Amino acid sequence: MVTNHQVLFNKEQPTGLPKPGVTTKPSSVELDIDNVPLNGGVLTRNIAVSLDPTMRNRMKGDIGYFTPAYEVGKPVTAIGIAEVVRSEVDSLAAGDVVFVWSLGIEEYTIHSADAAKMFRKFDAAHLNNGLSITTYLGAAGMAGMTAYMSIKEIIGDLKPGNKMFVSGAAGAVGQLVTQIAHQAGVKVIASAGSDEKCDFVRSLGADETINYKTEDLPAKLKAFAADTGIHYYYDNVGGDQLEAYINVAARYGIIVACGYISGYNVDKPEDVVYPKNLFNIVTKELKYQGFIVSSFIPKWLGQFMKEIPQMLAEGKIKNREDVTFGVYGAEDAFLRLFTGDNNGKVAVLIDTERAEKWNLGKQKQSAKIWN
Amino acid sequence: MVTNHQVLFNKEQPTGLPKPGVTTKPSSVELDIDNVPLNGGVLTRNIAVSLDPTMRNRMKGDIGYFTPAYEVGKPVTAIGIAEVVRSEVDSLAAGDVVFVWSLGIEEYTIHSADAAKMFRKFDAAHLNNGLSITTYLGAAGMAGMTAYMSIKEIIGDLKPGNKMFVSGAAGAVGQLVTQIAHQAGVKVIASAGSDEKCDFVRSLGADETINYKTEDLPAKLKAFAADTGIHYYYDNVGGDQLEAYINVAARYGIIVACGYISGYNVDKPEDVVYPKNLFNIVTKELKYQGFIVSSFIPKWLGQFMKEIPQMLAEGKIKNREDVTFGVYGAEDAFLRLFTGDNNGKVAVLIDTERAEKWNLGKQKQSAKIWN
Structure with a gap:
């Protein structure tokens, strides 16, 4: 059994700034990662999530937004990177590092088979190439x-x-x-x-x-x-x-x-x-x-991945990141996006152990560390 | 000597509807068409002008509009069709029917050599092909x-x-x-x-x-x-x-x-x-x-002139015109554009004699005649 720390969506907030502890709230749940039924899906250990201004619009209830509103009582979701722990999907195996469109802001997530079909696996060229994991959620993401x-x-x-x-x-x-x-x-x-x-x-x-x-x-x-x-x-x-x-x-x-x-x-x-x-x-x-x-990833992704990560690794393109460590830091980090207190791309590093495996050394250099 | 009837721009009108007799006013001037000096330019006898909503913005004074504001005391100008009476420009001769970007709403206009360079001559295929002159200011214009x-x-x-x-x-x-x-x-x-x-x-x-x-x-x-x-x-x-x-x-x-x-x-x-x-x-x-x-006439004009006038002549495309006869009718006709009392494309036929030469018969059929 592990404790799965989470940030839940707690209350619709149509106007004003999001309020940590009100709009969202920290929570946790016990999870038996070895035995929890996956029903044909995948269990991931989450490494990092990206926090983006557009998420604010999903906290307003149904305003006809192009992505659905967040559900009260469930983890806030974001674009993220995770490692597969267990898989009942043929194309994915334990240890795969995957890019996920909709990852809970939590330490572990169970994904349906349909959701897992949307994962994109990191190819080897982009792991341990000198870029931090969070850079793959920002400048290289x-x-x-x-x-x-x-x-x-x-x-x-x-x-x-x-x-x-x-x-x-x-x-x-x-x-x-x-x-x-x-x-x-x-x-x-x-x-x-x-x-x-x-x-x-x-x-x-x-x-x-x-x-x-x-x-x-x-x-x-x-x-x-x-x-x-x-x-x-x-x-x-x-x-x-x-x-x-x-x-x-x-x-x-x-x-x-x-x-x-x-x-x-x-x-x-x-x-x-x-x-x-x-x-x-x-x-x-x-x-x-x-x-x-x-809308345009299918058309341009290949060219992008050939050009930009390499330019970042060589310093030809610079990037500044505002990385928070730990799930619960996501609430304040999200607020900083709108107060302007952030400093560059805002991301949350959920799992330092896994991030270290995939270049935490570099992470520490490039990131402004808040907590 | 002839009397050149004109509609002059009379007063800037930044807001509200244009006012016939105030924003614009009828006027006339004697003109010796045989001897008036052209200074290297061209004298035209004007056949018809198009009245377009965009002209309203040139009656507001200098509001940074993309075409210059009208000058008080000078004829209001519009897109029009005219026949050359006298020319000191090599490429134009008396009798040429020309399409003019900036034609005074008057019976005769003297154009500088520079202005005359912008004229576009009607080619023979488009004269007497069954379309009225005013159609060349509207659906075929x-x-x-x-x-x-x-x-x-x-x-x-x-x-x-x-x-x-x-x-x-x-x-x-x-x-x-x-x-x-x-x-x-x-x-x-x-x-x-x-x-x-x-x-x-x-x-x-x-x-x-x-x-x-x-x-x-x-x-x-x-x-x-x-x-x-x-x-x-x-x-x-x-x-x-x-x-x-x-x-x-x-x-x-x-x-x-x-x-x-x-x-x-x-x-x-x-x-x-x-x-x-x-x-x-x-x-x-x-x-x-x-x-x-x-901006796009150079690119598309050839294709347009090949397709559209023919389709209009064959009735495959229909058009409704609101044609006023005589220079002075331009003031009320322009107002109708904004009150919605117009009925289709608004144009003023200045010279019925010349228009008759170039299909007035057809003109009478297709146009709603107001005065």
């Missing part, structure tokens, strides 16, 4: 794929000399976008929520930064736009920053709509800020297109 | 090109069985879009401002219509969307109808942003309605893209 694939799909070839505005640039996706754009010869102006984050983003290659909490964002965007306008906007936040971009967009400007974090935690739905200048979508012939990475 | 080219560029191949919502469907562009979509096997729901217009739009192939002034547009859209959602939205109006579409959009839905007429004549800028559900651009992975036809 969903966040990196989001940055890489959305640019490929919605912008196509970045044109050297063009200008890009990246919002949320110190975040999981933004930091990758900043580097991809800069390395393609694009001039980047990036927004973030503190001077320290702005320094970090400049170290990644941003030509100009805006601390949106203390500086005049529209004025700085306008100065950067100068005579040419700004050709691309990588939008993680929506709201005021989206409106400010539309005002300085170049003709045929492209908006990659990756997130709308400014609206996720408002107190009242009417507090969400929507741009009041959409007429310019017509007059400037802008393209404003939404993106969810799962 | 800019409105038709807008419908045709925007679908090609932003949607690409229409998928039979998919659903489309067309707003402003009885208007110049909407009536063509409805037919193109219907003939491609797309199921069309179309909005218009009267029951009579809805009947007309159904006669063009719309499966369902909404009189947006009397019916519950969101409810009818929702019913039409049923389980599949609506795959395309051809947006001529913006505002409430845009918001209603986003709520029922299918995943990967495409919005062709062609106009925002709901916002052109508001009393106060804050009265323009903007959708409050843009978060769905992200979650449904919608593409919302603006279109101005001049």
Whole structure:
């Protein structure tokens, strides 16, 4: 018997910030990992999970969101990495390290056979290649794929000399976008929520930064736009920053709509800020297109996995991670995503022993460790 | 000497409906057409002009619009067709019939050599082929090109069985879009401002219509969307109808942003309605893209001129025109665009004698004649 520590979804929270202990709560349950019936499925020992802003929308009850709302009393689920303990599925065996779309924030999870079909096994080339496990949840995982694939799909070839505005640039996706754009010869102006984050983003290659909490964002965007306008906007936040971009967009400007974090935690739905200048979508012939990475993984995954993990391992792309150790730390870590107290990609390392087996040494170097 | 009747731009009108006699005013000037110096340019006798909603935005003063504001005291300009009277430009000769981007709403215009370089000569195949001159300003002209080219560029191949919502469907562009979509096997729901217009739009192939002034547009859209959602939205109006579409959009839905007429004549800028559900651009992975036809004419004009005029001449595509005779009628005709009292594509026939030479017989049949 083991004690399976869990973070449960506890209460729908349609507005405001998520509340550790209220929206979610720590719990535990005894589990006989040797004998618990799997009913044709798989038991995993969970190594790490990714915490993403989009999870906030699943805590609001049924709002017609594209992924289902969390169920009260069950573990919050997230994208994660796990090791198979026992399997009744032919394609999986004990010891396999797998990438899981929907992993409970807990130490062990029993998956149905159908769910297990969606697992993706790590191939040997990507284990012990110098990258930490959590990097495979961030820059070499969903966040990196989001940055890489959305640019490929919605912008196509970045044109050297063009200008890009990246919002949320110190975040999981933004930091990758900043580097991809800069390395393609694009001039980047990036927004973030503190001077320290702005320094970090400049170290990644941003030509100009805006601390949106203390500086005049529209004025700085306008100065950067100068005579040419700004050709691309990588939008993680929506709201005021989206409106400010539309005002300085170049003709045929492209908006990659990756997130709308400014609206996720408002107190009242009417507090969400929507741009009041959409007429310019017509007059400037802008393209404003939404993106969810799962739609494009089949098309781009091979190319991504060939290019990006290697670039990360060689330091050609940098990444900053905010890694919390232990299941229960997930509650505060998730809150940091919205207060801006996080520092880069937020992930929770659940099982340090397994992570060590798959490069914890590297993990300790790259991660900001909070607890 | 002739008297050149003109409609002058008279007063900036940032909000509300344009006012005949105030925003614009009738005027006239004596012109010695045989001797007036051309300074290397061209004198045209004007046959017809197109009146388009977008002209409203040029009557507001400098609002950063993509075409310059009208100048007080000078003729209002529009897209038009004219015949060359005298030319000091080598490529043009008296008697040439030309398509002109910026033609004064007046009987004669003197164009600079630079302006004359932008003229497009009608080739013989398109004169006296059974289409009226005004049709070359509507379904076989800019409105038709807008419908045709925007679908090609932003949607690409229409998928039979998919659903489309067309707003402003009885208007110049909407009536063509409805037919193109219907003939491609797309199921069309179309909005218009009267029951009579809805009947007309159904006669063009719309499966369902909404009189947006009397019916519950969101409810009818929702019913039409049923389980599949609506795959395309051809947006001529913006505002409430845009918001209603986003709520029922299918995943990967495409919005062709062609106009925002709901916002052109508001009393106060804050009265323009903007959708409050843009978060769905992200979650449904919608593409919302603006279109101005001049950007794509070089690419598609040849194909358009091969296909569409012939289809119109054969009755395979229908069009309804609201043709006013005489320069001074332009003021009321322009107002009708916004009150909804127009009936199809609004054009002004300036010179019935020249129009007769180039098929006035056909003109009389196809046009609704107002004065």
